[in-house]
Amino acid sequence: MAAENQGDRTDVDKALLGHATYRSLGEQRLSPAEERFEKGRRTIGLFLAPLITVVFLALPIEIPPQQQTLAGVLLGVIVLWVTEAVPIPIGGLLGVAVVVFLGVAPADEVLAAFGSSTIFTFIGAFILAQAMLKHGVARRFAFRILTLPRVGRSTTGVILAFGAITCGLSAFVSNTATVAMLLPTALGILGVIAKVMQHRGVVAPDFDPLRVRVGAAIMLMLAYGASVGGLLTPVGSPPNLIGRGLIEEATGERISFGQWMVMAIPICLLMFIALAVVLLRLNKPEIRRIEGVADYLEQQRADMGPLSRAEKNTLVAFGVTVTLWIVPGVVAVIAGNDSEIYTTVSDRLDEGMVAVFGAALLYLLPTDWENREFTLRWRDAAEIDWGTIVLFGTGIIFGSLLADSGLAETIGTSVADTLGLTSVVAITVFAVLLAIVVSETTSNTASAAVVVPIVIPVAVAAGVNPFVPALAATFAASFGFMLPVSTPQNAVVYGSGAVPITTMIRSGVAFDIVGALLIIIFLPVMISVVGLGAG
Known part of the structure; x- marks a missing residue:
């Protein structure tokens, strides 16, 4: 079988070859209906x-003019985010400019959020992730997992391995980058599986290798597994940092890196188990035992050779950064959150400054000292996702303006009275459902920026601590599994051609429901276990 795999390209290879690279949603071959x-x-x-903004500003509403102006502009921004009429970060920047033009607040006051420590956490984490991708550390990790004993001998093992890989990598690397990096490997494995199915007569000779259930299961595991893994750390997904920043601003309580991981790991483990069950039940692989995949993976891993100097440097920088992120949490466990030593350590080892320090190491650790070549060059940093950083800043700006102008309290009182939300459970359910619905129609980053500032004042107006509902909304913002537009990683796997839209919708709806239940039930429990949200 291995020899056959290395021979001339078959029809299966040719069908898969054109789909082995990442394509954004705009670059996909959309159907005429989808294009329309x-x-x-x-x-x-x-x-x-602009129409909604102008109409809202003209309405005779009995709220202060400053609040009405802010609400009108924010409504216009939300429309831009949901429809993606302009790139999502540009929509936020446009709104910020208009807010200043209309006199809601001075420019210096509005733009202060861009000095947030979390902005630098984003920048440092993105640069570290860029190094992991550029030098192949992430890919090496993937093949190490895939070549574990017995993994490559069954379709179930391959599907679960891809889930474990994407979960692990997405905790520190961009969800989209993780999926785009693994996509060619997944398609290569799918090609081997398709050949096995042909030889066994499981499928017709003229079958489409991109329209088999096992292929859909692998691809959906990539996309959905990345979203689950992104919840594992504060830097795993932009909604995490956005939600955490807004929660800290509203409650004065900061979730440390270690606290977040302790809280998230059990929930993500349950989500992963649920994801595996959903995908394997709804997309049951045509065959179980496979030959040839293990040989293919071993060959791919052998081609990578030993660790390079750049890979070693990247691992050193990554290890130092994560260690320094976790140290304050360890000190808190030993000395307590109220101790003077914890306050000193957490202030000194600020996550944003640690992230910047770790990123800077990549420009100090040499790969060729004689020629003064280092692990990264500046142009590598220029390629990180600056759009998400801009969007985060604008999201924090609008969150601050909502609170400072009193509009947040007005919205919260109105929603709480209209829907009769008076308990933490009811508000948490509302927060989760709203975040999932919004994330299905726009990016999860924009979903967090829209929903969390709404949920916080609703909880405050009802006399409920907003910590649990706001964090539940933050987690749920990463749940958007039904459509290619729901998350970038959905778009990546949909662009491969291996996932029919009906399959994505059916699997996505099922996992949305299961994920919502897990967040509503277990997140409050873990928050209590970690000792957060007691204020």
Whole structure:
């Protein structure tokens, strides 16, 4: 079988070859109906956003003018985010400019959020992730897991291994980058499995290798596993940092790196188990035992050779950063959150400064000292996701303005009275459902920026500590599994051609429901276990 795999390209290879690279949603071969929908959605947004803003500003509403102006602009920004009429970060920046133009607050006051420590946590984490991708550390980790004993001998083992890999990598590397990096490997393995199915006569000779259940299961495990893994750490997904920043601003309580991981690991483990059950039940692989995949993986791993100097440097920088992120949590366990030593250590080892320090190490650790070559060059940093950083800053700005202007309290009182939300359970359920619905129609980053500032004042107006509902909304913002537009990683796997839209919708709905239940039930428990949200 291994010899056959290395021979001339078959029809299966040719069918898969054109799908082995990452393509964004805009670069995919969309059907005519999908193209019309995307074009219409953006066109509507261009006209609807300013219209909604102007109409809202003209309404005779009995709230202070400053609040009405902010609400009108924010509504327009939300329309831009949901319809993606302009790139999502640009929509936020446009709104910030208009807020200043209309006199809601001075420019210096509005832009102060861009000095947030969390902005630098983003920057440092993204640069570290860039090094892991550039030098192949992430890919090496993936093949190490895939070549574990017995993993490559069954379709179930391969599917679960891809889930474990994406979960692990997405805790520190961009979800989208993780999936895009693993996609060619997944398609290569799918090609081997397709050949096995042909030889066994499981499928017709003229079958489409991109339309088999095992392929859909692998691809959906990549996309959904990345979203689950992104919840493991504060830097795993942009919504985590956005939600955490807004919660700290509203409650004065900061979730440390270690506290977040202790809280998230049990929930993510349950989510992973649920994800595996959902995907394997709804997309049951046509065959169980496979030959040839293990040989393919071993060959791929052998081709990588030993660790390079750049890979070793990247691991050193990554290890130092994560260690320094965790140290304050260890001190808190030993000395207590109220101790003077914990306060000193947590202040000195600020997560943003640690992230910047770790990123700087990549420009200090040499790969060729004689020629003064270092692990990264500046152009590598220029390629990180600056759009997400800008979006985070604008999200924090609007959150601050909502609180400072009193609009947050007005919204919270109105929603709480209208829906009759008076308990932490009811508000948490509302927060989770709202975040999932919004994340299905726009990016999870924009979902967190929209939903968390709404949930916090609703809880405050009801006399409930907003910590649990806001954090539940933050977790749920990463749940958007039904459509290619729900998350970038959904778009990546949909672009491979291996996942029919009906399969994505069916699997996504099932996991949305299961994920919502897990967040509602277990997140409050883990928050209590960690000792957070007691204020």
